Amino acid sequence: FDQYALGKLDINEYLEFCLAPLSQHSLATLNEWHQQFMLSKIDSILLPKAQAVVDAHRDKGDTLLVITATNRFVTAPIVAKYGIDHLLATEPEIKDGQYTGKVAGEPCFQSGKIAHLNLWLAKTGESIEGASFYSDSHNDLPMLELVDYPVVVNADEQLIQVAADRGWPNLDWH
Numbered sequence: 662f663d664q665y666a667l668g669k670l671d672i673n674e675y676l677e678f679c680l681a682p683l684s685q686h687s688l689a690t691l692n693e694w695h696q697q698f699m700l701s702k703i704d705s706i707l708l709p710k711a712q713a714v715v716d717a718h719r720d721k722g723d724t725l726l727v728i729t730a731t732n733r734f735v736t737a738p739i740v741a742k743y744g745i746d747h748l749l750a751t752e753p754e755i756k757d758g759q760y761t762g763k764v765a766g767e768p769c770f771q772s773g774k775i776a777h778l779n780l781w782l783a784k785t786g787e788s789i790e791g792a793s794f795y796s797d798s799h800n801d802l803p804m805l806e807l808v809d810y811p812v813v814v815n816a817d818e819q820l821i822q823v824a825a826d827r828g829w830p831n832l833d834w835h
């Protein structure tokens with residue numbers, strides 16, 4: 662976490678460490694464990710203020726998209742709980758119905774988020790004109806600088822300072 666907080670994380674080394682355990686179990690077992698984890702740990706800590714913001718964007722007709730460095734195995738069920746239709750995440754590699762412990766493609770981290778977003782925009786025909794982006798990390802500065810409405814939420818100290826300097830909203834959803 663310290664390397665991430667300092668903006669010095671070697672994302673490939675980190676992902677190799679995080680994804681290795683997935684390769685040691687079947688998809689069926691992992692999915693069962695994930696469902697149990699969602700019920701026992703995640704459902705109770707979902708943020709009502711986050712859900713309210715998601716609902717407000719949906720009510721305005723906004724396209725809802727989560728862009729995260731965290732891998733799809735972890736994030737997809739959480740994103741679904743919030744009712745968000747689109748997810749760009751770091752993709753764990755699957756071969757022959759089994760996670761390999763490696764990443765498929767470029768990690769969705771820092772400028773990699775923009776690369777993933779650009780591919781998604783080209784594929785879907787969507788636009789980021791008028792887009793909002795919510796983040797808690799200074800590692801997301803490339804994305805925050807790209808959108809019309811950057812918003813920091815439960816942010817790290819570096820991002821709080823940047824938000825103050827640039828007049829960006831700084832929210833607390835706890």
